């Protein structure tokens with residue numbers, strides 16, 4: 001089921017057809033965060049192509065998102081692993097063949113699970129860094145020709161957990177720190193050719209796959225510790241996305257837009273409620289193979 005509906009256009013902050021004639025290419029577009037980003041772009045006039053590893057999930061998401069606006073086209077690109085730049089290049093080729101162009105890129109495909117250092121194998125660390133960081137690089141690599149031609153813009157989906165130390169998230173923190181560095185350097189390299197690069201760093205957003213992995217018991221208990229006293233919604237991420245791709249942000253590049261209600265400023269990441277009890281047990285137990 002889609003998260004947004006037509007009231008996003010009729011009653012929201014954004015004007016209809018804001019992205020008419022534009023095309024957004026989204027990795028992880030069938031997941032929760034990137035899916036709502038795609039929904040917002042499509043509702044506001046864009047066509048989209050979504051890349052995913054799972055065929056059924058990606059096909060269903062594309063169909064659902066396309067149903068949000070009459071006349072829109074949302075192309076499903078399943079069986080693509082962002083760790084493989086050739087698969088991404090093929091997906092870009094199909095997108096251009098079907099939709100004519102790519103203006104915007106959302107590099108959002110990510111992998112995550114909770115594991116302390118003792119239970120994190122070298123291969124597990126490598127898997128997450130490869131999906132999140134190398135996958136982000138590969139996505140831009142595959143889209144570069146289109147971005148250059150159309151003076152496009154990129155949004156990387158980052159996080160806040162590398163701003164401080166978050167237990168059980170060594171792999172993701174390292175990967176997302178790299179994503180921020182990648183975005184900053186691209187902003188500087190691509191600025192002169194009219195291509196912008198920014199990150200969105202979501203905080204605790206309710207109803208997302210990430211949060212169900214990171215806080216399986218739910219996030220109600222952390223609400224009062226969030227300065228704005230509520231959890232984020234997927235629409236908060238949609239709105240940040242629209243802003244960064246819209247002409248309102250045409251002078252914004254190399255930025256990280258943190259959408260977390262002020263959470264990271266109080267430096268108690270979600271999931272660290274019982275620190276260090278669980279962590280001590282995990283580090284004392286037998287670990288993963290090397």
Ligand code: HXC
Nearest residue numbers: 110111112113114115119120121123124127128159209210
């Ligand atoms: C320890 C684990 C593990 C766990 C997997 N591994 N899960 N180690 N604890 N819970 C290890 C495996 O044992 C293996 O290492 C290595 O990781 C690779 O796993 P594979 O299953 O072989 O395949 P791969 O396709 O590489 O796996 C990708 C994955 C997986 C990331 C590990 O979890 C995945 O595909 N997830 C689906 C996508 C996803 O996570 N979406 C959520 C995104 S939300 P060994 O040594 O045994 O070979 C998100 C939010 C981030 O990213 C922001 C936070 C605020």
